[in-house]
Amino acid sequence: MESLLDFARGPLFRLCFTIMILGLARILSLDVWAIYKAYRKAGDKRMPWKLILSRAWEWFFPVKRISRNFQMYSVISILFHAGLIIVPLFLLAHIQLWKGSVGISWIALPYGWTFSLTIATIVLAVSLFIGRLVIKQARLLSRKQDYLWLLLLLLPFATGFICSNLNISPQSYQFFMLIHVLSGELIFILIPFSKIAHCVLAPLSQVVCAVAWKFPPKTDDDICTTLNKKGAPI
């Protein structure tokens, strides 16, 4: 078990992490490249940067964006995202691992904070899961993966919490730690190939929207030629 854990924490982690970074880089560059190509083709090059930036900014701190009608659901979702980013990134134990292996470190959140944030994130994930089930609009739209993702994201949080806060036997500790690490790694691998890619793509949505409304200058002619509609009456 121990060697397996070492393997999972060491080479496997590096592999998965690299896959995630490369995958996200790929998807991000594809997106940016597509935006650039569309922009090149567009007849109108003016860009409403003020609007784009202000709307993108609003979504970074979506206080203004809390849905009036789905208040609870919306707040839960926002907090869940915050927990999802903050806990793994600012957990002392994680930072220490980074320091030990690559030598970089950054400020960590105090123990009490990460403790409560972890619990909060778990509760929020469960509530979102329930939300998707009980809100009829959300239930209708949800695909299998939307539920599975919540469960998968829950796993490293729950196991991480068990390992760092509960008094358990070393064997159980290793077992839960292994699940913690492996589930985290599975998430890493899946991120670039799933809807979670929105973590890097969503900030571009406002630019996408602005550029998508900019059309190439000769649409009529080109499409008529392709569809054999030249000179056809309306």
Add this chain to the structure above:
Amino acid sequence: MRTNKISDEERIKAFKLAKKPEVIEKQKLNVRYHVEDFDVNDRPRRFLEAFAAILKHSNYRMALDHYSRVVSRCALCATTCQIYQATGDLEDIPCRRSELLLNVYRRHFTLGGLLKGRISGKDFLTDEKIQEMADGFWNCTACRRCTLECPMGVDHGLITHLGRYILSEIGIAPRALVVSTREQLEGASRNTSAIPIPALKDTLEFLEDDMLEEKSVNIKFPIDVDGSDYVFFPAVSDFLMEAETLMGIAAVFTATGDSWTIGTGYYDGINYGLFYNDRIMERIIRNVDEETDRLHGKNVLIGECGHASRTAKNFMPTFCGGKDARCVVSILEYTHKVWKEGKLKLDPNVVTEKVAYHDPCNFARQRWIVNQPREVLKSFCKNYVEMTPSGENNICCGGGGGTVSIDEIRPYRTTVGGKLKADQIRKSGCDILVAPCANCKKQLRELVEDQGINCQVVGLHDLIYKAIIFDDSLIVKKEGLIFDKPDFSSKEEN
């Protein structure tokens, strides 16, 4: 979630089909709007062909790729859509509607989808799916309000726009819009209301007489004046239905002395292309540009109309010269500018009723024109009230996206589409509702009538016309009021 559902009675009224079963059978299409007969064979293949051609020559692929990757199906958009709020039908949730097209895109135009489709042999585009799209995309008013609510920034209005575009390429588009654009682009009158030039001139002459009588000022509608600063393109229906708005605009120009003109070569600002077909939109924009060229005008001036202003403003540079394209000004911007410069004096004692302002989506959603008309209004309407939400978050009148021009769906528009708006108007308690958009005005008038709301719907310039104070030098002495016929052949500007 709070919904604001319509009653069962209203539902029956709204969804009553105006079409005969034989027509539905013949057209193999069960939608509320009338469609011209089209080739019903092989629709899916032709849909895909049109889709492919459009993807090839447009920028939509970029957006579809992006949206397919990020959609999270959170359902937050359901809370904003006025259609879903009214019907409560799950098909009307914006994200769900957009998925109709995104699914076709994924299945037929992405590598993964093609492979998956090959293996499973499922999910082909079918006639039923086309039927669903033909229904769904014309239920939506393309107001783009849901876009603000979507955490992923998916522009459902854009998808509706694209969906309608592809459908129209295979012949599925509301007949009302197609017939109008046909007249505009291929007919003798060259405008959507088929107003011939003599009738236009008569109308304007008549209005000039009226204004002289009412205001004792020689207010003119200059026709075909070469080299004007502004060539004016209102929604052409204004000549038939919005005389007061036009009179207000003419009055503003008389007060400022700026040069403007209406060209008899082409005088329609309406661009239904925005609602159903980009190719049509391009042709119409080019007409506007050519007419301005012909008259050696400096700027294009669009009348009180949201979609006409937005299309001209956004797409003139696209189709007519990029950054060298001529400047497009909305009359709201112009009036606000001259008011700020102190060239426009408005009497604060004329309009005493409770006035509210309705933001046309095409002005406000992108934060383009939100405060300008409000500032002008507040300066002379003492009893101004604000409706909430407003500005970029405004609620659509319910007739957006061209649906207002489809008369046969009026019951749908005034019970479903405009339900939230009607509630909002009622709540504001306004006597006068200012809506500076030809489409909004028509819809809102029908809405208040059908919903029994006691409120008058007008344009911004209707009120300006009432309250405008002219310089003494412009006032014609009483004895001069022996109505000489205004001289239209004159090239001089008054």
